[in-house]
Amino acid sequence: MKISNRKYEHLKIATKYPEKDYYTGFEDVLLVHEALSNFNFSDIDTSTFFIEKNISIPLLISSMTGGFKEAEKINRRLAEVAQKNLIPIGVGSVRVAVEEKKFLKSYSIVREVAPDVPVISNIGIQQLIEGGTDLAEKAVELIDADALAIHLNKLQELIMPEGEPNQSGAVDVLKEVVRKLKVKVIIKETGCGISKEVALLASHLKINYIDVGGSGGTSFAVIEGLRAKKIRDIEKLELSKKFSFWGIPTAISILEAKSVENVEVIASGGIRSGLDVAKSIVLGSCCAGVARPFLEAAIKGPKFLEKTISKFNKELMATMFLVGASNIKELKAKPYILTGIVRDWVFQRELTQSYK
Ligand SMILES: Cc1cc2nc3c(=O)[nH]c(=O)nc-3n(C[C@H](O)[C@H](O)[C@H](O)COP(=O)(O)O)c2cc1C
Numbered sequence: 134m135k136i137s138n139r140k141y142e143h144l145k146i147a148t149k150y151p152e153k154d155y156y157t158g159f160e161d162v163l164l165v166h167e168a169l170s171n172f173n174f175s176d177i178d179t180s181t182f183f184i185e186k187n188i189s190i191p192l193l194i195s196s197m198t199g200g201f202k203e204a205e206k207i208n209r210r211l212a213e214v215a216q217k218n219l220i221p222i223g224v225g226s227v228r229v230a231v232e233e234k235k236f237l238k239s240y241s242i243v244r245e246v247a248p249d250v251p252v253i254s255n256i257g258i259q260q261l262i263e264g265g266t267d268l269a270e271k272a273v274e275l276i277d278a279d280a281l282a283i284h285l286n287k288l289q290e291l292i293m294p295e296g297e298p299n300q301s302g303a304v305d306v307l308k309e310v311v312r313k314l315k316v317k318v319i320i321k322e323t324g325c326g327i328s329k330e331v332a333l334l335a336s337h338l339k340i341n342y343i344d345v346g347g348s349g350g351t352s353f354a355v356i357e358g359l360r361a362k363k364i365r366d367i368e369k370l371e372l373s374k375k376f377s378f379w380g381i382p383t384a385i386s387i388l389e390a391k392s393v394e395n396v397e398v399i400a401s402g403g404i405r406s407g408l409d410v411a412k413s414i415v416l417g418s419c420c421a422g423v424a425r426p427f428l429e430a431a432i433k434g435p436k437f438l439e440k441t442i443s444k445f446n447k448e449l450m451a452t453m454f455l456v457g458a459s460n461i462k463e464l465k466a467k468p469y470i471l472t473g474i475v476r477d478w479v480f481q482r483e484l485t486q487s488y489k
Contacts (some may be wrong), residue, residue: 134295136229137236141201146356148429157349157403158384161475162412165468167457177450180219181461183318183420184279184342185250189219189463191420192410194427195344195401196255196282196321198239199230205239210431212246214438218446221420223253223282227259227272237275244277253319254278258285262302266313276388280317282344283307288380289353292373294366296357302380304334311339322346324353324402326381329484332390332398342397343390344422347383349405351425354379367386384416385478391417392484407448414461415469 134142179190194211198204208224215222222243230237244252254272261268261283273281290296311318320327320335321344327335335343358373379391383402390398400413401422413421423445430437458464471479479485 137201137233139295140198140225140229140364140468141203142360143356144198144204144428145307145476146359147351147425148432149357150355152425155349155352155378155403156382156474157347158475159272159403159412160408161471161473162384162416163450163470164412164415164456165470166421166455170457170459172459174450174454177458178460179446179449180390181420182303183221184253186221186249186251186279187219188221188250188420190449190489191414191418191423192220192442192445193399193401193420194222195422195424196222196223196225196253196284197424197428198225199227200225200233200236200239204236207428207431208239209242209246210435210438211427212243213435214442215243215250218442219250220442221251221253222247223422224276226255226284227275228256230275231264231268231271240276244376251279252276253280253282253449255282255321258283258296258300258303258306259290260308261306262299264304265306266309268430269310273314278316280319281310281314282319282321283310284321284323284346285380286323286353288376289323289357289409292354292357292361292369292376294357294361294364294369307338307340311322317341319344319399321399322386322402323382324348324351325448326383326386326402327390327484328381329389329392332393332396336393336396342399342419344399344401345381345383345386345390346379347386347400347402348380349382350401350405352377382474384412385475387413387416387418388475388484389482407445407450408452409458410445410449411452411464412469414464415467416457417465
């Protein structure tokens with residue numbers, strides 16, 4: 134199957150399969166209500182700084198699409214809302230644009246429409262191992278990006294019928310890319326989370342941001358399992374079922390990554406409300422990425438997308454009012470309580486200390 138067709142199939146399945154209540158860990162992160170504080174709800178300032186630009190809310194439209202006809206319309210809608218609301222935005226893997234020029238516009242439309250926000254390009258580690266720093270530079274240039282996200286997706290590569298579960302040479306290529314690239318580098322999981330060991334390695338490699346892409350949200354094990362079912366690849370389907378719940382839940386992965394000094398963490402994976410965004414910030418993330426809810430809204434139309442962004446914003450502001458934080462810096466300093474699985478995990482993995 135051509136990659137552009139596969140990308141379209143991912144999008145169709147990702148927005149249709151029933152999203153169950155998978156465990157993100159945010160269920161076991163409690164914030165503390167503060168009954169008295171000296172500011173009005175309307176005084177709350179959600180703005181922050183991300184990839185050298187001011188943004189209005191610590192939200193990110195996560196890397197999703199590009200590389201087929203319909204993707205241009207979706208990316209245009211996402212970029213319009215990103216520009217209007219000053220929200221950073223990522224695109225899906227630009228591999229297709231590198232291989233088929235006719236699809237370039239479906240990605241480059243994002244920078245055209247959103248000149249003032251951080252735009253993040255995207256490529257897989259497998260492609261970088263083959264294409265090296267030249268490919269990394271091209272991925273940035275193609276869409277005039279402010280950063281390059283390099284996705285790590287072992288589980289998807291294992292289950293995807295066309296998968297290439299190869300990582301030999303990955304660390305060397307990452308080291309070279311960070312050395313050569315003039316923009317920020319992000320490593321990003323796509324649903325299985327980042328551990329403190331990987332965060333520590335990333336920190337040694339001087340990678341600027343870690344997007345945890347934890348479990349609990351969109352599951353590529355499920356998506357690839359449904360694709361395998363369609364072509365009757367029973368072995369892959371069985372593998373998908375076994376590993377549908379594999380990974381580090383998002384809230385836990387934030388704590389794993391934040392246990393390493395000097396790393397900037399982006400929360401993502403199952404962020405479904407402004408309350409989840411607030412919890413991500415309190416746990417130490419600089420912002421929170423959202424994929425599926427924005428994609429579904431973008432497909433429905435610009436009005437739905439605006440409404441979804443506004444809902445996230447209002448819920449974040451409500452949480453800030455309730456915990457007594459008038460800005461993002463104050464929110465970061467607020468206390469939190471860990472219960473259940475998250476508390477057990479943090480204790481057993483000794484996540485309170487910093488690993489240098
Ligand atoms: C249709 C679709 C396509 C995606 N394509 C990419 C991609 O090309 N590169 C990438 O790094 N992540 C990709 N992702 C993963 C998202 O960026 C995000 O990490 C993941 O969906 C978890 O977020 P969510 O639970 O809010 O959907 C994709 C997600 C969806 C739904």
